[in-house]
Amino acid sequence: MNSFLGSVFWLLVTLGVLVTFHEFGHYWVARRCGVKVLRFSVGFGKAIWSRIGKDGTEYQIAAIPLGGYVKMLDAREGEVDPADRGSEFTSKPVWQRIAIVAAGPAFNLIFAIAAFWAMYVVGMPDFAPLVTATPHSMAADAGVRDGDRVLAVDGKPVDTMGDTYEALGNALLGREPLPLRVRGSDGTERVVTLPLNRLPAGQDIGQYMDKLGIKLASPAPIAAVVRAGFPAASAGMQGGDRIVSINGQPVTDFEAFSRLVVAEATKSPALDIAVERQGKPLSFKVTARMESMEGQPPRWLIGVSPPQPEPMLRRYGPAAAVSAALTTTWDNTASIFNMIGKMVSGQASTKNLSGVIGIAQVANASASAGLGAFLRFLAAISLSLAVLNLLPIPVLDGGHLLYYLIELVKGSPLSERTMMAGQYVGLFLLLTLMGLAFYNDIHRSLFL
Template sequence: MGDFLGSVWWMIVSLGLLVTFHEFGHYWVARRCGVKVLRFSVGFGKPLWSRRNRNGTEFAIAAIPLGGYVKMLDEREAEVPAGERAVAFNNKSVWQRIAIVAAGPAANLLLCIALLWAMFVIGKQDYSATIGRSTGMAQQAGFAAGDRIVEVDGRAVDTWAEASMAFTTAAMDRQDARTKVRDALDNERTRVLPLSQLPADFDERNVPVQAGFIWQFWLQPALVESIVADSAASGVLQPGDLILAIDGQRVESADQVAPLVQQLGERGGAGMLDIERAGERLALELMPIAGQGQDGKPRWLIGVGFVTGQAPAYDARQQYGVLAAIPAALRETGKLASDSLGMMRRMLTGHASVKNISGPITIARVANASAERGVDWFLYFLALLSLSLCIINLLPIPILDGGHLLYYLIELVKGSPLSERAIAAGQYIGLALLAGLMGLAFYNDILSLVPR
């Protein structure tokens, strides 16, 4: 229940902030162009709060916090007194109307840059793209534990998320990824990850795992937390022991213990466990006992439980000074915009699944998770969401800002406005497209909540 309420709260905060900036862009430019603004509303429906300024504009916060709007004086919507026709939106030049409509997405773009600047000044903590273990395709390509990925297909990589995005892009394009790494000895090497060999139905949301990467920060140490009474470990191991090796095979994480114990049991006889206890390294003899695993199948067991859920310390930090953070924010904005537009292009051409389209449920969950991780992550989330609103609003779909811009560009070319009939037809088409996208987004959101 706490996660649900937190998700709802942070979604309202996020959308409220971004919508306010978007609509303020429209409002500010409209006022500079001499247009009378009737209402500035954050949210839809019945106003919960409102007040009117000296220019006659009503500022309101409405009950449904999933958008907002700026209502301007317009002869196409209601009769306008003769004395106010000069301040009506429809009587402004086409270039002024273009500026007013484009100001909303522009405000979101500027907000994105400002948020990223603040994030870089504070410092964004993350995990490096260091490999903890490799299997399958990645292992065959030469990737090994301790390798830190620094570049993928010519694109510099600082974190595991950036590396994951670069591998996902290459996989969707059915291309192999030329990757530069620094190994455990700090030597730079080049590996080629054959992502073109992934099956046609690969999961686009989990490409690194399917390629065989297990990131270092995912690995939980084999730190003993509990011991089952009358088990093989009873009287041999103690809570707080760190298992380092089993029968001569190195243990890097808790998930390796069960398979190694299984091998030891199948071999027969006792094995040696190398452990660390209170800073001292010990070698202890232990013989697994036959039993049943959690799935009910026969297993060889030693009877220990490990400490889980401990988040490792961050090992990567992106931080700049106040001035240096400006170009860094611009670069990051450009990179995020390129990734977003590239994903949209791939979905249109069929190279990416429409499962990548998310709606308010996913936004709420990510907003809550980002807020819990800290100010730096929440700023990054807001920046990405603000940029997404900018891009989506510029799509040439009627009823969105991009659709209105398309109308005005056509007006510039033909020398006169589109007919009201054509505009109305466009509005219906736009509503249908938007309803379809929203339906798909909700479907994907709900599907993501169903256990698989």
């Protein structure tokens, strides 16, 4: 499956699962409050399958698999039979209407906790937080060295590279000096302060990460795998050889080795590669060849693969996973509110917003990375839906909750005219946010 089709497929899976679960929350609580549900639809548009349940609800699967919806008996949408007025939505006490509306975000929250729990039970592959700093980057200038192991970010311990990136991303929103506690390759610990306050305003996290320059440390220059039939194997290189130099130029890590292969082969495909094998120096004449691998553009290759970074698998038993899932849910919720607050205050750029294109790309990448990664993605998106739906914007669940809270205070519902005006304002705000997110997605795709 190519990248485009994969992105579309996993976007449909993501929205289908999460939006349907959200709507099931409204449906389940509405039924328990005695509200008549006319239709529960998985998807939108024309029905491709439907049936009427014993409860009188029409259950259907529709042609457009982008979520779903629940249609309740509602006097605001037409005449209601006198016999059904007791099961009509607006006739219910305000606290029941609040419960029905809040159930959608609540079910997204429950789904997020369950997905994080499943992720920890299945296991989340990651890497040890061994980092390097790109030359002349902010991290390099601050004193981050090749092979440093990150122990804590702003005082909070981190165990994996994923935790490190997440903590750095949250800190970049505020652009304030950030202390990192690291352990060097010599075993000594020190604190490095990253001057994030020097970053320019108005850029997204991806651009800030590039300027920061912290990334997973490149593996040692060891030929972990020498592929049969490729130039390195034909010349006599073997798996486990430690690469010392290419054409006399020293090699410090595998990334430097890859760069040198391309640079030197561009001048001449014939390469002199010096290695160390079981403590003995050896030299090989290797003729690189231009080749395309796995659909990538052609490049100079000799058929050598690096050792994998130090792997880590975060896995817990079912009981321990509950605590881990709750903690992760809390931390992710705090991060979402932190981002919203900083964007509202102007500290963080709205360029950090992503729309369906960005979600589709991340969905495809996480699905390709394995079940644990995809569960983490589903949990994060479900949590974002829960929080965003609770924002007090009319047309969202949070806007309806705002109306009902005002009704509780004043003792009567808002007028139809006021609510309709609010709906128009909310629709304008929502479309503006969606348009901005879509623009950001297109801009990233074209220019980054």
